[in-house]
Amino acid sequence: MSIDPASAVMAAAPLSSIAAGPGEPPEDCPLCPRLAAYRAELRTLHPDWYNAPVPPFGDPEAWLAIVGLSPAMKGGNRTGRVFTGEKGGALVYETLLAMALAEGDYGARADDGLVLDGVTMIDAVRCVPPNNQPTRVEARTCRPFLEAPLAALPELRVVIALGEDAHRSAVKALGGKLPKARFGHLAEHRFPNGVRLLDSRHPTELQDGAPVLTAEMFEAVIARALVLRAEEPTGALRSPE
């Protein structure tokens, strides 16, 4: 079946009441057959889970977008909110709370009342992949659903990519070229439209069984994003030159 991602709209209200707007994939998006089949299997096994493309979560006036790769089976796929209930979710959301970029409490559930201030969270691949690993074809197929919410943020100035796979999707969604924008923790890339991309290790990445991203390291990433924000003038995301 062929559907133009750019014209796909929500066919029905999502399974939980999280904001979804124009340019969002339908609840039964069929564009990645492997992921659609996995979603159907999970709906049968866990009918009380969200089991649908996970929408962005955050502030529609965000200056900062944090891009992850894809929802975890028992994380965003279960709760319906990006990074919520996932191993790295507490580190990300608690850091945003500590740095006054969120209000409330992170309760690892979509109805915990957490509100982000100036920040939006987006998964580059909206559907849960088997073994937490989408293919590059799936990442490319879902890219319009990353480009659209980024383009819809009028105040966007900084994008943080969590991990190398999210970095690849973010570079392409922002109109960049990968050979020129190599991934590295705290590496920075500036795009012709004025948006800065700042790389971070992924909060669930392990080395010798230990997390490679600590809360202090992620605080430093957010602190750098705040500096980059101050350097860039406010303005809508412009088309790459």
Ligand code: SF4
């Ligand atoms: S990952 Fe994206 S493009 Fe693929 S099925 Fe899900 S919503 Fe559709």
